[in-house]
Amino acid sequence: MIETHSAVTRDGVIGHDGSEIVTIDQATGAELAQYPVAGPDEAAAAVAASRSVHGSWWNLGFEGRAQRLRAWQREIARSGEEAAALIHAENGKPTDDARSEVLATLQHLQFAIGNAERVLGRRDLPAGPITGNQRAWVEHQPYGVVGVIGPWNFPLMTPGAIVINALAAGNTVILKPSHVTPGVGEWLVQTWQRSVSDFPAVLQHLNGYGATGQALITAGLDKLAFTGSVATGKTVAAQCAQTLTPMLLELGGNDGAIVAADADLDEAAAHIVWGALQNTGHGCISLEVAYVVEAVYDTFVEKISDLARGVRVGSDENAQIGPVPLPTQIGIIRDHIQDALANGATAVVGGLETVAGGRYVAPTILVDVPAGALAAIEETFGPTLAVVKVADTEQAVTQVNDGPYGLGSAVFSRQHGEAIARRLRVGMTSINDALVFSMNPALPFGGRGDSGYGRKHGDEGLREFAYPHSFSTKTGPARLSSSTFDRPAGAMKAALAAARDRILAADDTRTN
Numbered sequence: 001m002i003e004t005h006s007a008v009t010r011d012g013v014i015g016h017d018g019s020e021i022v023t024i025d026q027a028t029g030a031e032l033a034q035y036p037v038a039g040p041d042e043a044a045a046a047v048a049a050s051r052s053v054h055g056s057w058w059n060l061g062f063e064g065r066a067q068r069l070r071a072w073q074r075e076i077a078r079s080g081e082e083a084a085a086l087i088h089a090e091n092g093k094p095t096d097d098a099r100s101e102v103l104a105t106l107q108h109l110q111f112a113i114g115n116a117e118r119v120l121g122r123r124d125l126p127a128g129p130i131t132g133n134q135r136a137w138v139e140h141q142p143y144g145v146v147g148v149i150g151p152w153n154f155p156l157m158t159p160g161a162i163v164i165n166a167l168a169a170g171n172t173v174i175l176k177p178s179h180v181t182p183g184v185g186e187w188l189v190q191t192w193q194r195s196v197s198d199f200p201a202v203l204q205h206l207n208g209y210g211a212t213g214q215a216l217i218t219a220g221l222d223k224l225a226f227t228g229s230v231a232t233g234k235t236v237a238a239q240c241a242q243t244l245t246p247m248l249l250e251l252g253g254n255d256g257a258i259v260a261a262d263a264d265l266d267e268a269a270a271h272i273v274w275g276a277l278q279n280t281g282h283g284c285i286s287l288e289v290a291y292v293v294e295a296v297y298d299t300f301v302e303k304i305s306d307l308a309r310g311v312r313v314g315s316d317e318n319a320q321i322g323p324v325p326l327p328t329q330i331g332i333i334r335d336h337i338q339d340a341l342a343n344g345a346t347a348v349v350g351g352l353e354t355v356a357g358g359r360y361v362a363p364t365i366l367v368d369v370p371a372g373a374l375a376a377i378e379e380t381f382g383p384t385l386a387v388v389k390v391a392d393t394e395q396a397v398t399q400v401n402d403g404p405y406g407l408g409s410a411v412f413s414r415q416h417g418e419a420i421a422r423r424l425r426v427g428m429t430s431i432n433d434a435l436v437f438s439m440n441p442a443l444p445f446g447g448r449g450d451s452g453y454g455r456k457h458g459d460e461g462l463r464e465f466a467y468p469h470s471f472s473t474k475t476g477p478a479r480l481s482s483s484t485f486d487r488p489a490g491a492m493k494a495a496l497a498a499a500r501d502r503i504l505a506a507d508d509t510r511t512n
Contacts, residue, residue: 008328009229010252010381011151012179017211021179026092026323026359027315035182038206043215049201050145050172057202058142058170062117065168068196073109075195076102083156083187090181091155092315092322092359093279101157104439108161111441112168112462119462120169130495133478140466142170143246144222149213149236151227152180152325153282153381160188161441162225162248162456163203169465171223175205176216180325182207214239221245223465227284229379230450248464249452250445252379253284253407256400257434258420259292259300260393260413267432268412269303275410275434276385277311277363280321282329284451285408285428285435289369289376289386291396297389301348301367304385308349308363311383321383323359330355333382339374340366340386350384377403393420401425407447410434427451 007014021035080102087098120140127134146166150159166173177185185205193200206212217239225248226236233251240247257272275287292300312320324330334355350364364384369376375386390396408428411421417431427447428437437443444460454464481487
């Protein structure tokens with residue numbers, strides 16, 4: 001285990017430990033459940049159990065695993081309302097938003113079931129010019145035991161999609177859910193064990209804080225997928241580096257939306273307000289900054305302000321956004337708002353008074369935000385939107401690309417959306433919409449820079465949990481022996497001359 005310094009992040013306190021987790025009902029503040037915290041012994045036992053069944057799970061083949069994934073899909077579908085109620089209680093988000101997590105999980109299962117063999121199955125390859133007596137192919141094989149450390153903001157969908165990809169690729173998995181939402185992680189594993197009773201140890205879970213995640217890594221994983229803050233991700237990566245354990249890191253974001261002069265402003269305002277405030281702004285891909293061209297700035301600000309004022313906050317069935325389930329995150333949100341105001345911004349909706357106390361933070365729209373304000377360059381992870389005035393889309397692209405993150409983005413332009421989006425150094429962009437790339441299970445999800453590396457979802461998400469194993473087998477005698485000392489004198493010189501003549505002749509043909 002590596003040394004860590006205490007730091008408050010959107011995951012909690014780095015390296016924090018304890019003997020028990022007590023969850024609360026976010027709507028009432030009442031105690032919801034208690035969970036024992038797993039330590040090094042439990043982590044080692046889980047890895048050992050996972051490793052003991054890995055070979056049998058892999059030997060089932062794609063169709064054998066697909067049969068179990070189908071059974072799991074049916075069980076999740078049957079008990080989806082139960083999951084939605086639990087997500088609403090532990091995380092606090094509206095129940096309909098919780099239902100969307102269940103639906104997304106079912107969609108990712110469907111994609112993995114239908115595509116794992118196509119993406120990861122054996123692929124024959126052509127022989128090279130000097131290996132004509134060889135048959136070549138590649139197979140994708142699983143890493144083995146995969147650890148998944150999940151977040152609290154999307155406690156089912158985010159770790160669920162990763163777990164699904166890893167299982168479909170032939171790995172066994174140990175899930176360490178966030179200490180804020182351990183019941184959701186436990187529910188996911190229980191649905192597996194109810195529906196796949198012949199392979200219960202293929203998917204396990206460990207509850208705990210950051211120290212439990214460290215213990216899981218120490219226990220000897222073959223790959224780790226971590227979703228969370230940049231600070232925690234760097235700590236986790238440093239630990240994995242000691243054993244060269246490969247990683248998928250999906251970290252923070254300060255995602256920008258660009259509003260061009262030719263944008264449909266009603267459409268842009270509706271999507272950006274939703275993209276910034278949905279899930280209480282608790283999304284690594286939440287739109288945190290809107291870069292708006294000066295010519296339409298005032299009109300756009302008026303439209304988003306009117307929409308944001310109408311967003312309903314609470315825990316009842318009419319609420320559109322819920323509470324902040326991690327109390328320490330409220331301080332980060334407050335600091336970002338305060339910094340923007342101190343540097344000349346104005347809160348046209350909300351402000352510091354919206355974070356005065358309790359678990360709820362009302363929407364805040366900050367206008368005339370200077371480009372260097374915390375809200376414009378760091379991850380706020382709350383129901384806020386910083387609006388930055390730019391001269392043109394060129395300046396907007398530059399400011400997005402100059403930031404430390406590179407996860408998601410949005411571009412609004414009737415005529416130039418694709419051209420603008422293609423210049424952004426990010427992993428994902430929605431054009432004339434918000435966040436919809438995350439709703440398509442076929443699209444890879446991930447970023448660059450401080451947003452991490454690797455991809456989940458889609459073909460790339462399946463490949464993330466399998467490594468390519470290359471094969472070559474002899475089919476007959478070689479015309480020219482290239483892998484023994486028996487090749488004739490001058491053979492390689494002749495082969496190089498022939499390659500030269502062929503390449504130069506081809507160049508001459510193209511030139512003429």
